[in-house]
Amino acid sequence: MAKAAANYVENGDVIFIDSGTITLEMITFLKNKHVTIITNSLDIIVQALPFENSNVISTDGVLERDTKSFSTYNKQNSFGKYNFDKVFxxxxxxxxLNGVTNSSPIESGIKxxxxxxxxxxxxxxxxxxxEKYAMFTYCGLKEIDYLITDDFLNESYQD
Structure with a gap:
């Protein structure tokens, strides 16, 4: 999934990469691309350190130890000003029924x-x-341009 996602990234792109195990794996496949990565993930920052052709920008906020990501209630100042080409x-x-969900209210606001x-x-x-949902919905499925997963989904999701 990470490789498939990284294949959509082009040289010169400004991208946001969210915290997560699958998104973290994308960094390996981006090592030869000249991109600007904005992230709230400490792991992604550390993983991208050896790749000098990537410009890495960290978001501000408080470190959430469970997800190793930075979160802030002041999301508009942190994220509203960026012009991303692609968001992962x-x-x-x-x-x-519930769309795309997350367990953290702060992270959900950022997303x-x-x-x-x-x-x-x-x-x-x-x-x-x-077919599951967490506490907070941060977007509907219609707001997603590309869904990358590891298995075929039933027809209701394909529609």
Missing amino acids: IASTDVSI ETIVKGNAEVFLLVDHTRF
């Missing part, structure tokens, strides 16, 4: 702001996360 986000769970921008939105989520 993760999700706790996904359902047709909601990022998805509402003008960038192409890529959701990376494995098949075990479907």
Whole structure:
């Protein structure tokens, strides 16, 4: 999934990469591309350190130890000003009824702001996360431009 997502990234792109295990794996496949990566993930920052052709920008906020990501209630100042080409986000769970969900209210607010921008939105989520939902919905499925997963989905999600 990470390799498939990285294949959409072109030299010169300004991208946001969300915290998450699948999104973290994207860094390996971006090592030869000249991109600007904006992220709230400490792991992504560390993983991207050896790749000098990538410009890495960290968002501000408080470190959430569980997800190793930076979160802030002041999401508009942090994310509303960036002009991303592509956004790669993760999700706790996904359902047709509840949309794309997350367990953290702060992270959900950040994700909601990022998805509402003008960038192409890529959701990376494995098949075990479907037909479930977490506490907060940060976007509907119609707001996702590309869904990258590891197995075929039933027809209701394909529609």
